[in-house]
Amino acid sequence: MSDMTDTSGPVLAADGTPLKRSLAKALRRQKLRALMLIAPLLLFILVSFILPIGDMLYRSVENKIVVNTLPRSVEALSGWDADSGELPDEAVFAAMAADLKEAYEARAHTRVGSRLNYEYPGISSVFRKSGRSAGRFDLESGGPWKDVLIDLDDGWADQGVWRTIQTYSPPVTSGYFLNAVDMRVGPDGAEMRPEAERIYMNLLVRTLWMSLLITFSCIVLAYPVAWLLANLPTRQANLLMILVLLPFWTSLLVRTSAWKILLQQQGVINDILVWVGLVDDNARLIIINNQFGTIVAMTHILLPFMILPMYSVMQTIPPSYLRAAKSLGATEWTAFWRVYFPQTIPGIGAGSILVFILAIGYYITPALVGGTKGTFISNQIAFHISTSLNWGLASALGAILLAVVLVLYWAYDKIVGIDNVKLG
């Protein structure tokens, strides 16, 4: 009792050390053991997930290739005023000749060319052509380099080429990000690209909009199924659950291809509509390789991700709530809308977040059934990763996608509250 009533100073353990330290010491072993248990997963996630994401974020701004390949030119160009209306002076051309010779020997001139070509189309051929001859440059006695270079390729007489090299010489660039939002660095700083060249913002808006549509159709379709699952007798509910899970056991490609067969113009659905007489044989519906096809196929594929969280929430709502509401005088509809539905919102929220986030990054299905109008931003990312090899732009697009998801998550937390999400 005397220890308890003594409130002056920190509480001490039996041996005189402060209780807090004593407690921490006692718990250290436990904490250490817990850490050991999660260590394999932690390492796995670190190596296979966190580091690649970090690398991707870095790539979206990294731009060392210009300063590394053309160090002399970059330095010489720093004194040139791009708005003067004149080409850089002989010193810059000499530096460029030296850089090109070295780059040719290291076989790096085409790479820097392709890098700059993202920003100024045509520049890559300038580097390729000049690079070939640069190997024969005699740096001591040759020159004047201005004439030599312009002779090799008249691109060197274009101020835009020099402006581009100058603009993209710092080791860090915002160019990829500007490109990803359809902007570019013009003479007066960042500006929108011409209307015809804008791709990514439209694509991003389309991706978000279609993901919303898919999420919404999932909610509408999943709600009654989840309700049935939660309210049928166990035997029937189990059977229904198997039917819900069946798509999970089938390959994604198979499911998507099945939709191709169903929806194509000579496909099953069109055949039936023609046979019934709803659609003329000459005016078969185009319901694949467009946005409609993508929405149908993705709604089907993502449906289980909506049904399962809804089901697990509905399962916890005892039927007595509905009975209570009815005994209090509510009609079936009022009882559902005022009492049952509000309690299922956590399930809807969890399912929606899951489906929306999965949809926004979906790639295979839009690629297969989306045609040109129904593809997502992830298809562009894949294109830049594997075809155009513009990894910086792909990284910037990916980073923007990540940011959008995080912002939406934050907004959801503000509006609905993340505590209201129940996955089971």
Next chain:
Amino acid sequence: MADAASNDGFVVFDRVQKSYDGETLVVKDLNLSIARGEFLTMLGPSGSGKTTCLMMLAGFETATHGDIRLDGQPINNIPPHKRGIGMVFQNYALFPHMTVAENLAFPLEVRKIGKSEREAKVKRALDMVQMGAFGGRRPAQLSGGQQQRIALARALVFEPELVLMDEPLGALDKQLREHMQFEITRLAHDLGITTVYVTHDQTEALTMSDNVAVFDDGRIQQLAPPDLLYEKPENSFVAQFIGENNTLEGVVTEMKGDTCIVKLDDGEVIDATPINVSNVGDRTLVSIRPERVEYNKDRLQQGVHTLKAEVLEFIYMGDIFRTRLRVAGNDEFIIKTRNAPDVERLTPGQQIEIGWLPADCRALDT
């Protein structure tokens, strides 16, 4: 009991049957009439059909056969929300996403009652259960007893004439339960509402009700006020289900008007009151309440048969003594005596003689 279902009751079950699977009847030929303002308890073991009856009355189950009438009107085809019956559920069923006040306002809102009147009624109902300060809380922030009060207030706030309660006190601890029993009966009587209360707790049934209907096997075994139910059970199920009870088996050997002589299986003979035995030679189960057994020779009535008994166990319980005896081959014969200065405390192994008034010993069906 068929005549109990007269047409003048406020709630009438008229030859009601209920089957879920089409093969067995859960409720068999139920006839019951509940008067206006009556507090009726349906008591019975689980699976006896009592909750089914309540659900049929509330409208959540339909009767397979027969009529249920409320105030003279058949209600078989009226949906639950139009019956205007208040109901308190076993788990309270308070809507977790609404505050206490919103819960109480819900039945008023769906009845399109204006805001100011609604607020006044909610306040009155909350005050009635002494929860006036809790209107803004969520149900999850309340204790079990408080939730119980809110559930009660919600069932009463729209002023129904009939309130149904489905084991409402089952989740509360003993002390709180006793307090709420008192509170519920007080409210029911003060407001003059008719109450149908379902429970499997016989103490609850005895202390709260005007009438108790004992259910077993889909039938009402006995419908009576609590004192009659306890003192004059009409069959062996009721005798054993209500309170503690000693039973002895035997055969009726002689009928003497109000009393009869029963020869027990081990050859001993006792006096009893015939209840549902009518002929000499009928097998019977004799029932005696533990507190009606007398072993003080001075107090035994002259001329009645007594039985030899051996004391097996003596349990001191404070206000009473509970003694286990071996009587006529039955090792579970219990007697209860008040802890009074003049009462002899028995010791195990002691041989005594016991007896009772023939009126307290009822010869029932086997």
